[in-house]
Amino acid sequence: MNNPEELQHFLDVLLKESNFTRAAKELYISQPYLTQLIGRIEKKLGTKIINRDERPYTLTPAGLIYYQYLENVSYNKQQLGRKLEAYTHPDQQIIKIGILESLGTYLLPEILPQFLQENPNVKIQLFENFPRENERRLLNGELDCYIGQTPEALDSSLDVVAGGEERxxxxxxxxxxxxxxxxxxxxxxxxxxxxxxxxxxxxxxxxxxxxxxxxxxxxxxxxxxxxxxxxxxxxxxxxxxxxxxxxxxxxxxxxxxxxxxxxxxxxLDRKLMDVVFFITSKSGEKSPALENLISIFPKTHLQAKIG
Structure with a gap:
């Protein structure tokens, strides 16, 4: 088995159950197969990865390194797939959006459903980071646009479109x-x-x-x-x-x-603290899909209110 995500899941269940028979039953595989799989991994690595001497089972120091390795392989595989999508699906337009996670939980459901319905050949890739990191990645060409709040501090070379506010x-x-x-x-x-x-x-x-x-x-x-x-x-x-x-x-x-x-x-008095939402992109020619997304942003009239 070479699937890192599946191996992680097997290890998670085995550690939770601390019993090969119960873990195998939950995984819908045979107990001998699970035992042999862990044995093959440990033989290949040359060391034990699970401490079976005590309950509950725990990862050995080597097992923790192996588990982190699986996480990294899985993450890198996902990132590779993202980077190749423009070539593996040439008929699909991809928009890479940077946004702060807490802001995205509110803004994205207000914007994306309508946009994706009107643009079925577009795929959105989200990159959730702090504002300065999103701006840096946008300027470096790693993002197509960045959605945030309070545009006054943005790099002056960027195109900015405002759309909505909140209290x-x-x-x-x-x-x-x-x-x-x-x-x-x-x-x-x-x-x-x-x-x-x-x-x-x-x-x-x-x-x-x-x-x-x-x-x-x-x-x-x-x-x-x-x-x-x-x-x-x-x-x-x-x-x-x-x-x-x-x-x-x-x-x-x-x-x-x-x-x-x-x-x-x-x-809070709006003169003391106010928020204006924006979408920003690099100056110059933009893809039709990105132009559509930018045009939708101010039309949504984003107004977060209570009461």
């Missing part, structure tokens, strides 16, 4: 002394923003678009940040704030997807 809120859980029971969206002047923002904070990591704006907000208000936790995902940061780890600043598109729970939302 930001301070998320206050019942664990905060500023929480007001029986209310959901507060009036913007109902609390002193500077006082609230001195509470412990849960924020997205440096490098994210929202963190860049949050940093600017604190500089404008001349406040120091009391950060208790950071996450690469604004979704995680928002959920942690909702459950009382600290307060956070999050967007309407993120908050409205969270489970209903008692929280207060303090709206």
């Amino acid at each position: 930001y809120y301070v998320v206050i859980s019942p664990a905060s002394p500023y929480y007001q029971a029986g209310k959901f969206i507060l009036n913007s002047d109902e609390l002193d923003l500077k006082e609230v923002l001195q509470e412990p904070l849960v924020l997205s990591s440096p490098g994210s678009a929202i963190r860049h704006q949050v940093n600017g907000l604190f500089q404008r208000l001349r406040l120091e940040k009391n950060i208790v936790m950071e996450s690469n995902s604004i979704i995680t940061a928002t959920n942690l704030a909702i459950h009382g780890v600290g307060i956070t600043i999050s967007s309407a598109s993120i908050i409205r997807r969270m489970e209903q729970t008692p929280i207060n939302l303090l709206p």
Whole structure:
């Protein structure tokens, strides 16, 4: 067997069951076949990859290296397939889109279904990275376009099309002394923003678009940040704030997807913190498919609201 993904799955099940007979049954193969397969791998590598002396089974140090090797082979195989698609499917137009994951969960479902329906010969490849990495890859020709927010800081050589905006809120859980029971969206002047923002904070990591704006907000208000936790995902940061780890600043598109729970939302003045969505591409001639995608973007009237 040479399929790295299937080998990984076999190892996952074997480690979970810690028993060859039960693992083989779950995998719909015979126990002798599974035992022989692991034996052949270990003979080829010249070392044990699974510690069978104790329950639960664990990977040996060599087994961990082998497992990571399988992950790398699987990833590289997928990347090779992506890079070859333009040649293996010459009748298919490919658009490589860079986007921040948390932003993509909201924007892409609003844009892509209509676009793909109208452009059935187009295939989308997504590359989910932080904004600066997406911009770098776009400038280097590794992406066809990049979808983000707050276009003011983009390289001036790029073509930018704006389309929609959304509101930001301070998320206050019942664990905060500023929480007001029986209310959901507060009036913007109902609390002193500077006082609230001195509470412990849960924020997205440096490098994210929202963190860049949050940093600017604190500089404008001349406040120091009391950060208790950071996450690469604004979704995680928002959920942690909702459950009382600290307060956070999050967007309407993120908050409205969270489970209903008692929280207060303090709206931020748009003059302090505002978001404009954009799609950007390199200047010059573009494929018809990319031109179509860019033309659709401002027509979707993206407006993330709560209430």
